[in-house]
Amino acid sequence: MSDRFLALDKLSLAYGNTVAVRDLDLEIRKGELLALLGPSGCGKTTTMRSIAGLMTPVGGRIHLDGTDITRMPANKRAVGLVFQSYALFPHLSVFENVAFGLKLKGMRGTELETRVTNGLKSVGLSSFANRKTPELSGGQQQRVALARSMVMEPKVLLLDEPLSNLDARLRLEMRTELQRVQKESGVTMIFVTHDQVEALALADRIVVMKNGAIEQIGTPEAIYNHPVSAFVADFVGFENIFAVRHGRLVTAAGGVMLSGALPDVAGLAWRPRSVSLGSGPLSGTVRGVSFAGGTREYVLETPLGTIKAEVDAALPAHGLGQTVAFDLPVAGAASLRRFG
Template structure:
């Protein structure tokens, strides 16, 4: 028996004026899960997050949290925390006062306030920074202040809008670890919005891939990465060779192409990552259009009867010059089977 839903969205439709951004969305999230909303700009992920936070009134549908209907509950009474992409820290207040701000609005003071803020700063490793102003902090430290400010309010759900997008590559890696640690130690249900598939794969327990205001696929990082359900999801997670299947053959620009061996009878399409392509042997021929070296691998762009094809090989394999004709194969047993070709 699966765990009961802690946060539930039922037939949720969200609109800006006459423009529908999300339509009839159903989603259940378990208590203590770390879930990523993943997709390109305009797919509806931030709009959905705003509705959970209470910043956008649904056109129709229902939002439930911990057994209570919060669809029409005001944002400040939902027990939902929100960390904005810009952090939204008060520049004239110290780190301590930034974290204490929401607690003071709730009427906390004295020893209880000191204790809650101290615990929050300790949870993100900023105890010694309590007297500093935001301008004296790095981007990663500001991010942690914003996280602590939300956490001290003891929300049932914590929402993060593109939480790592303002950080450089090294700080992003550090903050991924920090978010996982805080979530693991507190057990808070956490949802973060991102367009970065690497971020979603490395952080989330489950990923909700969205497109055009609808859910394309929900799954664990391993399921999304290895078994994409549609051509869109496959492309989004790095399958660069994607083909529709019709009548047991691949659909290509120059006509249908038959692969050695039978294709899955229920596949709408097949997809291969560049490293899944066999280069140097096989029943097909392609001409090298270009090549790139990335240290441990070389990637080739081939002109083939299937159209443009990308293949990746170990860098130790001798390089092939542009114009070289190479044999290749697309092993069916390595391909991802797509349920939908959209």
């Protein structure tokens, strides 16, 4: 399986004099489900728009399946795009919406009907063919938009924040649906999101972006467990993050030694559940506590700064204003190569 089915080589993108993406290198495998993850303004949507042909690069090249598509018109690229708003036609039926792009290509008759029917079947909407799109739920509209792109048989399918308009229950359902459709069809799929839970749940690989550049690329497990920088650690839920200098944590109280030797790294990060609460050489005052089902979450005011901890809800609770001992076990921390 080639790693260069879709390749962005030194890609640079700009809005006027403002550079949004600079010298980006990225290789995407055929059949891969890839997430572009990052906060607003990091360049992920801009990168997606350039792949779709909706934005012309100011530098670099885009290759798809061995062909340079950098200057190719959007309608010639074999790239499908599902917009965040779905962009469905409210006056057309579900069948007519899915058939729209095929008709523009001149497809008619039995071939058209077969392609659309199979497309609706693939997303579980065969019985909705004659309905108007305003009669559908958000999840069903998302499936129509997905089918409309899939029937065009794209080499790459792009999805812009595909689940952001859905409630929590529908998001969970559509994650499963997107994975199923992608694996059954084998289409290379790239989706843009700012939701780390969504990216971790769906993607084969995640590209974390910051300020128009790639901060880290890896599997969901690698990104989640081994962030390379403070930025990535913060983005995937490490809420206790400290720089390391001369073998000490850099904190509000100055350099702090921990029990156990610190590794030679730029920083260390602990998830709340990795904080040892109730015993240890450090102490803090409980300023916030919340019950979260199986766990209880604490916010501690400490000489190190704010510390967030999470413990089993079955343990005795600590009250607001109570002083509690804690520890930051070095073995439970993620080691960061970069801190800036």
